[in-house]
Amino acid sequence: METSTIEIKNCEKIATSFELGGVQGFIPLFTRVYLETPNGKSTEKPIAVTPPLNTTAAIIKTSPFNHYHGLLYYETFLNYKNVDSSELETLIERLQFSYKVYDCKDKAVEIKEYDNFKKIESKKLLYFTKIIDIL
Numbered sequence: 001m002e003t004s005t006i007e008i009k010n011c012e013k014i015a016t017s018f019e020l021g022g023v024q025g026f027i028p029l030f031t032r033v034y035l036e037t038p039n040g041k042s043t044e045k046p047i048a049v050t051p052p053l054n055t056t057a058a059i060i061k062t063s064p065f066n067h068y069h070g071l072l073y074y075e076t077f078l079n080y081k082n083v084d085s086s087e088l089e090t091l092i093e094r095l096q097f098s099y100k101v102y103d104c105k106d107k108a109v110e111i112k113e114y115d116n117f118k119k120i121e122s123k124k125l126l127y128f129t130k131i132i133d134i135l
Helices: 088-094
Strands: 004-006 013-021 027-036 071-079 096-102 108-111 116-120 125-134
Touching: 004 108, 013 027, 013 071, 071 096, 096 125
Parallel strands: 004 125
Antiparallel strands: 013 096, 027 071, 071 125, 096 108, 116 125
């Protein structure tokens, strides 16, 4: 998969949200979103993180923030300790990703696929990433 691109016209600020469905067998842990600006600087702290006690790894729609025509970088972590190894690939295929970016008029663009994922076997974790380029 490749980086997705969204064109934002006449808006200095955007908002974002993330939802994950089809998590049968997985334990959703959290999602973090970072912003990297065109001058190469990235936010040291995430601009959004799954709230405490949220068991879906969702990002509730954020407050508007300046996008600087940068990159949004999403990281989502799931635990698969309760998943039988013979079912893991099938269950990963059933996951439903929904990344949304809202312009200043609250119009959303939705992207439904992730870019990459890694399996961290020693911790029984799945690590999914998505990059959205804001033009």
